[in-house]
Amino acid sequence: MESMRSSCSACFSVALSPSALMAGGRGVGLASPGYRRWMRRNLPSFRPMSCVLDRSREGTPLQFEGKSGHRGFPEEEVLVISEEGRRHALNEADDTDEVNDEVDDFNVCKEAEEKIEDELPLATLNNPKYLDALLKGGEATTLLNGNHEGYILSAVAESGTVVETVEFTEAEEDTIKERQLHTIVKRSIVFVTSEAAPYSKTGGLGDVCGSLPVTLAGRGHRVMVVLPRYLNGVSDNAYAAAVDTGVRKKLPCFEGKPEVGFFHEYRAGVDWVFVDHPSYHRPGNPYGDINGSFGDNQFRFTILCHAACEAPLLLPLGGYTYGQSCLFMVNDWHAGLVPILLAAKYRPNGVYKDARSILVIHNLAHQGVEPAATFPELGLPLEWYGALEWVFPTWARTHALDKGETVNILKGAIVTADRIVTVSQGYAWEITTIEGGCGLHDLLGSRKSVLNGIVNGIDIDDWDPARDKHIPFHYSVDDLSGKAKCKAALQKELGLATRPELPMIGFIGRLDYQKSTDLIMMALPELMQHDIQFVMLGSGDRRTEDWMRSMESLYKEKFRGWVGFNVPVSHRITAGCDMLLMPSRFEPCGLNQLYAMRYGTVPVVHRTGGLRETVENFDPFADEGRGQGTGWAFSTPTTESMLWALGVAIKTFREHRASWEGLMRRGMLKDYTWDNAASKYEQAL
Numbered sequence: 269m270e271s272m273r274s275s276c277s278a279c280f281s282v283a284l285s286p287s288a289l290m291a292g293g294r295g296v297g298l299a300s301p302g303y304r305r306w307m308r309r310n311l312p313s314f315r316p317m318s319c320v321l322d323r324s325r326e327g328t329p330l331q332f333e334g335k336s337g338h339r340g341f342p343e344e345e346v347l348v349i350s351e352e353g354r355r356h357a358l359n360e361a362d363d364t365d366e367v368n369d370e371v372d373d374f375n376v377c378k379e380a381e382e383k384i385e386d387e388l389p390l391a392t393l394n395n396p397k398y399l400d401a402l403l404k405g406g407e408a409t410t411l412l413n414g415n416h417e418g419y420i421l422s423a424v425a426e427s428g429t430v431v432e433t434v435e436f437t438e439a440e441e442d443t444i445k446e447r448q449l450h451t452i453v454k455r456s457i458v459f460v461t462s463e464a465a466p467y468s469k470t471g472g473l474g475d476v477c478g479s480l481p482v483t484l485a486g487r488g489h490r491v492m493v494v495l496p497r498y499l500n501g502v503s504d505n506a507y508a509a510a511v512d513t514g515v516r517k518k519l520p521c522f523e524g525k526p527e528v529g530f531f532h533e534y535r536a537g538v539d540w541v542f543v544d545h546p547s548y549h550r551p552g553n554p555y556g557d558i559n560g561s562f563g564d565n566q567f568r569f570t571i572l573c574h575a576a577c578e579a580p581l582l583l584p585l586g587g588y589t590y591g592q593s594c595l596f597m598v599n600d601w602h603a604g605l606v607p608i609l610l611a612a613k614y615r616p617n618g619v620y621k622d623a624r625s626i627l628v629i630h631n632l633a634h635q636g637v638e639p640a641a642t643f644p645e646l647g648l649p650l651e652w653y654g655a656l657e658w659v660f661p662t663w664a665r666t667h668a669l670d671k672g673e674t675v676n677i678l679k680g681a682i683v684t685a686d687r688i689v690t691v692s693q694g695y696a697w698e699i700t701t702i703e704g705g706c707g708l709h710d711l712l713g714s715r716k717s718v719l720n721g722i723v724n725g726i727d728i729d730d731w732d733p734a735r736d737k738h739i740p741f742h743y744s745v746d747d748l749s750g751k752a753k754c755k756a757a758l759q760k761e762l763g764l765a766t767r768p769e770l771p772m773i774g775f776i777g778r779l780d781y782q783k784s785t786d787l788i789m790m791a792l793p794e795l796m797q798h799d800i801q802f803v804m805l806g807s808g809d810r811r812t813e814d815w816m817r818s819m820e821s822l823y824k825e826k827f828r829g830w831v832g833f834n835v836p837v838s839h840r841i842t843a844g845c846d847m848l849l850m851p852s853r854f855e856p857c858g859l860n861q862l863y864a865m866r867y868g869t870v871p872v873v874h875r876t877g878g879l880r881e882t883v884e885n886f887d888p889f890a891d892e893g894r895g896q897g898t899g900w901a902f903s904t905p906t907t908e909s910m911l912w913a914l915g916v917a918i919k920t921f922r923e924h925r926a927s928w929e930g931l932m933r934r935g936m937l938k939d940y941t942w943d944n945a946a947s948k949y950e951q952a953l
């Protein structure tokens with residue numbers, strides 16, 4: 269039987285699942301009211317939310333470190349919640365009596381903890397409301413409290429699922445009278461992805477898989493992210509903290525049964541698992557190099573999926589495995605084999621019977637399509653061929669003997685995943701239409717009942733104009749002066765005239781068909797007629813890269829083309845520009861417009877997918893002339909529409925400063941934090 273135990277210090281009173289304890293004591297806790305009051309006084313940014321406890325450090329079994337699992341609590345500020353932390357609290361707090369009470373509790377709980385160590389399982393129920401909440405959850409079996417009524421946070425269900433929780437209201441913090449209870453089922457979540465920032469990133473997928481897992485972990489879930497350990501000679505340092513688990517596994521796919529290793533880093537409450545194989549060690553980005561896409565990508569991502577299915581069973585992370593009752597978050601085609609493997613190989617053999625999978629489609633245009641002859645290499649039973657089979661229409665075949673027969677991994681994932689999520693509601697609908705479905709619209713339409721859209725969030729620690737480490741000056745909605753300075757600094761950095769009165773337009777993104785860089789190419793001569801400055805940052809299509817270089821010499825006074833992938837520069841452009849142009853033909857969600865709005869940079873976008881949902885068209889007459897909206901969204905992806913929208917934006921910038929500031933401020937006040945999105949994901953889980 270699962271049980272749990274409680275431990276508390278002067279600062280925390282927490283209940284941890286035994287499995288969490290075995291893992292080295294990772295769990296979820298809330299600071300006790302007294303300590304939270306102290307923290308609020310001393311750390312203005314502190315918000316009383318759950319914190320991640322880390323007891324994995326050797327030699328400090330009873331010392332707790334509270335790490336921020338949440339926004340508004342800078343990561344560097346690791347709180348030592350230990351004897352030492354207690355002493356610190358005593359020195360600092362105004363209300364020493366209160367802290368002394370806490371100290372007593374610490375001692376009592378320390379004793380309790382030692383006792384519990386000997387007496388598991390043990391149930392102490394002294395919080396009836398909490399018990400109620402657990403019972404409503406229907407799964408709780410055993411619950412243990414220290415002696416700190418009201419602070420217990422979690423219990424473990426028979427299945428091993430951690431069921432939470434007690435949440436405190438503001439009033440209760442002071443009076444401990446009122447209590448709001450609600451129960452959330454905590455999951456073991458396994459993200460499978462080809463990239464995740466800060467380890468690897470070529471675009472928005474990396475951003476999402478770098479931050480959504482952290483948010484979900486902060487909300488109490490146990491989260492693992494499985495991705496390749498790319499060593500390309502440039503960003504190898506990113507994996508410096510990852511240790512070799514020593515676990516090796518021969519995978520049942522491709523000739524020779526490739527063997528992979530697993531590296532592990534526990535960071536920000538998340539288990540980052542890096543699959544190691546020589547095919548991930550080569551120059552270039554995760555998908556290709558200067559010569560184009562790697563020819564063995566099907567192999568590289570097939571082994572990622574096989575390894576990801578094994579990781580929860582094999583890896584004793586922090587002491588214990590994730591086990592079979594987990595939820596796989598399968599991102600794009602690279603991870604698409606996971607739900608197929610669950611359905612075709614594991615479940616029929618009685619493994620992962622309680623596991624579920626959610627396919628998250630960030631970009632339907634990439635599907636992982638290879639010749640049908642590669643099917644036997646994927647390590648699937650032959651009778652599963654139909655799930656992946658994909659026959660191109662006659663017009664799309666390359667020659668008379670081409671039968672158009674392929675295997676399409678994303679198609680197989682769509683067929684087998686338990687749920688499908690796209691990164692905006694608009695895109696969830698678009699992919700069921702012939703225009704947006706990239707050939708899979710009928711299939712996706714047939715799965716409408718499990719298809720949802722959830723708009724991405726953004727990492728507001730990374731993208732915060734008030735403390736962004738990549739920008740030279742900081743600012744906020746209350747004081748925009750730093751933005752003007754960022755603009756001047758950017759103009760200087762780019763060798764452009766430092767003229768605040770000129771509208772400065774930016775573009776950041778992959779140079780490809782999706783992002784409509786061809787429209788920009790066609791519109792540039794006309795755009796350059798305006799007295800403006802325009803900077804483009806991007807890499808991808810060679811022709812567009814060359815074009816950017818040549819335009820830079822043609823329009824020396826006005827245009828800069830930065831060819832390459834450079835994160836600090838992308839932050840400086842986002843902060844320094846007045847407008848951000850995103851004419852994307854399709855955009856499942858889009859993150860740059862969200863970053864732009866947060867930085868007071870007004871987006872001018874094509875009204876599609878997530879752009880339609882996140883950029884509200886400016887109406888200067890609304891709200892009794894105060895204006896409404898956060899940018900411009902033009903409805904057809906043509907040069908005319910784009911130039912028209914840019915023309916109106918330029919005019920507004922020049923002639924209607926009050927309206928412009930309104931646009932900036934409304935954008936900056938929009939809430940696109942990951943917590944919003946994470947709670948929606950929780951509903952889909």
Ligand SMILES: Nc1ncnc2c1ncn2[C@@H]1O[C@H](COP(=O)(O)OP(=O)(O)O[C@H]2O[C@H](CO)[C@@H](O)[C@H](O)[C@H]2O)[C@@H](O)[C@H]1O
Nearest residue numbers: 471472473630777806832833834835838855856857858859
């Ligand atoms: N040259 C460069 N230098 C530095 N940084 C660069 C860069 N080029 C792009 N970036 C960065 O990469 C990210 C791009 O994210 P997007 O969401 O706009 O597009 P992407 O098409 O890659 O993502 C896909 O997945 C995401 C996530 O779901 C969806 O939002 C999106 O619509 C979908 O197409 C941003 O963080 C951007 O700053």
